[in-house]
Amino acid sequence: MMFVLRKPLTTTAGVQAWALGGISAQLKAPIGTILQDFGSIVSDGVGGAAKTAAIGITVVVGSNIVHETYNAVTIKRVGGEGGKGSLPMIDEPLAPASTA
Numbered sequence: 001m002m003f004v005l006r007k008p009l010t011t012t013a014g015v016q017a018w019a020l021g022g023i024s025a026q027l028k029a030p031i032g033t034i035l036q037d038f039g040s041i042v043s044d045g046v047g048g049a050a051k052t053a054a055i056g057i058t059v060v061v062g063s064n065i066v067h068e069t070y071n072a073v074t075i076k077r078v079g080g081e082g083g084k085g086s087l088p089m090i091d092e093p094l095a096p097a098s099t100a
Contacts, residue, residue, distance in 0.1 A: 020054035
């Protein structure tokens with residue numbers, strides 16, 4: 001399996017989305033010599049890419065927050081641990097199969 005963090009870093013990804021949103025907003029109306037140095041095609045392309053990345057990261061952060069909240073509520077309500085076997089029906093042993 002590929003390398004995966006045990007707990008996602010939601011705050012770090014949220015800051016990345018915020019920063020990319022700021023870059024996108026700055027490049028909508030570039031200041032100084034940015035248009036002279038890079039041209040409107042480059043600044044529009046980078047601004048659009050930053051906006052797309054910010055939206056994508058925001059969706060991932062939002063879904064991660066929903067997932068973590070769901071896990072916290074179900075673990076607290078049922079008394080499970082670590083999210084495994086948090087439903088009561090999973091914790092009960094199976095009845096032996098009848099031979100009749």
